[in-house]
Amino acid sequence: MNKAYALGVLLAAGMANAETLLRIDASAPAKTPLENQLQMGASVSPAGVKLGVNSQYLTRGGKPWLPVMGEFHYTRTPTAEWETELRKMKAAGIDVVATYVIWSHHEQRDGQFDWKGQRDLRRFVQLAAKAGLEVVVRMGPWVHAEVRYGGIPDWVVNAMPTRSNDPQYMSHAERLYQQTAAQIKGLLWKDGGPVIGVQLENEYNLDGPGEGAAHISALKALARKAGVDVPLYTVTGWDQTVYPSGEVTPVFGGYPDEPWAKSTKELPPKETYAFRFDSRVSGDLGAQTSRKGKGTADTDMESTPFLGAEYGAGLPFMYRRRTVVSPDDIASMLPVQLGSGVNLIGYYMFHGGRNPMDLTSLEESSLSGGYNDTPMISYDFQAPLGPDGQQRPVLAKLRPYHLFMRDFGDRLAPMTVRKPDVTPAGPEDLATPRFALRSKGDSGFLFVSNHVRQYAMPAQKQLRFSVQLPGSTKTFPRQPVDVANGSYFIWPVNMDLDGTRLSYATVQPVARLDNGKAGITYVFAANAGVPVELAFEGAAANRLSAPGARIAKAGSEADGDVVVEGITPGTGAAVTIQRGQKPPVTLLVLTPQQAESMTVEQFAGQRRLVLSAQQTWFDNGALRMRSDGDAEFRFAVYPALPKAPKSSVALRASTDGVFQAFDAKLPERRLEAKITPVREAKNIGPVVVGGLAHAAVQPIPESFRNAAAWRIDLPQGEKNALVELDFVGDIGRLFNGTRMLDDWYYSGYGWQFAVEHAGKGPLALSVLPLRADAPIYLPKEGRPDFGGKQQVAQLRGVKITPVYTLAVQP
Known part of the structure; x- marks a missing residue:
């Protein structure tokens, strides 16, 4: 029996009430990023801001940058809705919108391009910039996207070889690239626009004459010839992809299930839920072609950063397999991916849509030789934002992680992944604790996950962590904790709070607000079932106040830290740190539900935290809210607004901890069909x-x-x-x-x-x-009673x- 698995079984069996110490060695220096490994394009904006990429992470203005990217297809959503939906994505913590240029949506007939209305790429990119989003254009020519022939028009497929350097095909690909380039002309990063990158082809692992690296090189040359000169050129890196090393950077992904699989039963535990220390490809991502042997992405691991493009924010329904995923199935992937070293979270899809219908549909189907059968119109994808702009529960689960990356990504991106002393034997090992650390110097973040879709994980009892850092060994928390089935979180280690060291915390960092003369606020989220414990460097003892909590000196095993215990999560100030003549630092510890209801955006002249169970976004200075089925609205704002806000209905003001709270009710409508x-x-x-x-x-x-x-x-x-x-x-x-x-x-x-x-x-x-005898997969919760x-x-x-x-x- 594998030693790691045997240990996991013992832990799960519960060595009665015994403390379990999980060790990880982070004493080695963090890896130094390699520069000039990738030949990218123009990277400096007219304002002098440089977007860079090294072997480990992206940079923006000389600082590490860890953005969140979400896929949204303009041709699958009515034009009139683009601006609002892009603003919703921004409020959800998305930094970059990615979109496919689906060739068959633009050139159904040879030489007759349509870039109007719902196909107006230029307008879409302009509205993304207006919403404060950057853009990655996925140019194809083959995109997949569950479209017939991967988006290559019928007349091309019928007349010539595709996805290679065939001269006839390349002449049409060049025309497509020129048309696409004309749409985004003047909107590139070097022009002061939002387009920071392009993806060439998709899921490409062909490697015959005129294929492979030669084809990707030729496509990049066509893009540059057309004027697409951008900071990033990417290709998808899974399923043994082949590309010219140094000319593009691979992007990766992972899904919580495989709707393209043939099985009519539950699949084994997915690799997506397992921390990865030696690879970047998370199992089968459904490439339409197959190849044996290692791809270029495998041999490029030391020279390219670990970037994502297709981590499933949901899943499509395919005819033979109709997987339904829960919000936790999706959100629990984030600590695992970040803990595995991902430095760009890219979702597919973040916004659902519907295929445009003209004389015929263009979906992927077995009738047209496709591998999968998909709906003619629906492209819902169980996405965080539905086709009609509705917010799904998964969005609330994801948003705290997005806000964490927005405010603390510059700290996380340069950190090296550290492997625990004992790791699971594989994705099927559900007993061994799953965790990882990323650190640089004495600072880091601990990533823990005890969730695997459709598989109950044993509760991990009485856990403590021992992290060996260059300057010391940190053992925490002071009181062992139980990690329940389904739990997942990120904890800080030696986190700088503007001059005060937070040695560790059993809460998750979410956001940092600079309130000017009023001081700095750090927002944390409690983890369900885990007592709140905040440990500060001993020198901070006389500067801390924590009303209603206990402040105690820890033993020598915690390096003399001062531990704050007994905090009740909520909207009050959990801890205040005085800093002499400087404004204080305030720590908020929200409940998990409050953290899931929060957005952080510019509002009334500064960044503010807004709590609301309703869908929220911001538009031209106003806070906008949507509620499906409930006429009552409630939201809370921190810091307080300088004057009373206005609305079309009366706002009833109150106080909720340090928050300014408001309630409103619209006339109720009862509708029937x-x-x-x-x-x-x-x-x-x-x-x-x-x-x-x-x-x-x-x-x-x-x-x-x-x-x-x-x-x-x-x-x-x-x-x-x-x-x-x-x-x-x-x-x-x-x-x-x-x-x-x-x-x-x-x-x-x-x-x-x-x-x-x-x-x-x-x-x-x-x-x-x-x-009743249909050989398709339906989740047991949805299986009908045939009587x-x-x-x-x-x-x-x-x-x-x-x-x-x-x-x-x-």
């Missing part, structure tokens, strides 16, 4: 197994002649609402007349559609029956959820 059965479902034949994957294949279009159908009459004159369609079956399709508005694979995950996009008149819903019948096609209800919005002017 009328449902009329149109036809019953007929019996359908067995699901066909075949296609490239040799798995369940989506029924052919003619199968819908057997679908059940209902007429849905919406409330007259109502636009600001969501239609929620609760059906059970195989595939649902929503129509206005003969125009398909949306479609959905049943999985148990809720289907919503914005009323404002429904058009005039009644809607029609058709539901293809789901057979002994061969198939099911039901509409259990249609709910109209009013959407309330509130604007607050400071």
Whole structure:
């Protein structure tokens, strides 16, 4: 038996009440980054700000930079919604928006490009800049994106070889790049614009004549020839990718499940939840081509930084496998990725959407030779922001980590990953504690995760950590803690709080606010079930005040630290540190729920912390809020606003700890839909197994002649609402007349559609029956009760959820 696994079993068995000391050696010097390893483009803005990249991390203005990037496809969202949705992304802690240029969305016919309306890349990039976001343009030509032929137009695929240096293909690729370059001309970083990088191709591991590194080199040359001169040129680095070393930097990813897999059962524990110390590729990411042997990214680990582009902020539904993920399934990946050395978190997708429909659909399907069957229109992806701008619960789980990276990423990025003395034997080892440290000098961050999707982890009992640093060994916390199944967090080690050393803390850093003459505020988030313990350097003893808490001198094992215990998380000031003539430093320790409700943005002249259970974002100085189904709003602001804010309805002011709190209520709206059965479902034949994957294949279009159908009459004159369609079956399709508005694979995950996009008149819903013997994967929570019948096609209800919005002017 593997020694690490054996230790894990003993720990899980619980050596009754015994303290478990987990050791990690961080005494070696941090790695020195290598410069000039990558040949990138123009990196200095007209204002003199340089964006750089070394072998370990990105830099901005000479400082380490650890941004958060989120994917949002402009062609999959109505133009009128772009600005608001980009601002929502900014408020969610996103720094960079990434977007695919889907070739077939722009050039369906040879030589006839369409960059208007929903395809207006230039307008999208301009609005991203207005929202305060940088941009990475993923130029293709092949993008995947669950689009037919990876986005390469039909007329190209039918006429010539693709994804190689074939002269005919490259002439069309060059034209695409020139068209794309014209759209972003004047918007590059060197011009003072937001475009900081481009991705060439996608999931590329071909390596034959005119392919591989030669093809990526040729594409980069075409981009530069077209005028795309940017600080970053990237390629996806997974599945044995091949590229010219030194000319591009690879980006990586990981998903909590594999909708493209063939299994109709739960998959083994995913590598995405395991800390990585010797590799960067997190298992199978679904490349459409295969190759054996190591790729360039494997041999480039010492010369390129660990950057991400496709960490799943959700998952798509594919016909044969309809995985539903929880918010914790997604958010628990963050401590693991950061603890493994990732220095750019890039999400795919952060904002869901819908495929544009013209004469035909362009989705990936087995009918067109694709490996997967995907919905014709829906590209929901279970994303943090849904296709209609709705905030999903996962966003609240992710945002504290984004804020942490925004305010403390410059400290984390140069830190080296440290491997524990004992590590799990592999992703399937659920018993051995999972943790890592990143440190530089005597400072660091501890990353812990005890969550693996669909697998119960044993509670880790009575844990303490022993970290050997260059100057000392730090053992903490003073009181051992239990880490429950599903827990995950980041703790600081020797963190500088503007002149005072926080030796360690059992709370997670989230944000830092500079309040000018009022001082500095550090915001932390408590971890559920873990007592709050803050340890400060002994010299700070006489400068600390912590009302309602205990301040005690620690033993020699903690280097004489002063430990603050008994803090109740909440909105009050947990600790105040006096600094003589300088303004004080205040520590807030929020509850996990409060931390998940917080945003930090410029508001009323300075960066402020806003707490609200409602969706919040900022637009031209105003705080904007959205509530789906609840007419009551509540938000709290810190520091307090200089004057009473204004809104279209009365704001009732109160105090909540150090926060200024407000309540408001809008007139309540009760909305109902009328449902009329149109036809019953007929019996359908067995699901066909075949296609490239040799798995369940989506029924052919003619199968819908057997679908059940209902007429849905919406409330007259109502636009600001969501239609929620609760059906059970195989595939649902929503129509206005003969125009398909949306479609959905049943999985148990809720289907919503914005009323404002429904058009005039009644809607029609058709539901293809789901057979009890269908060889598809459904989560057990969504598996319907067939009641002994061969198939099911039901509409259990249609709910109209009013959407309330509130604007607050400071």
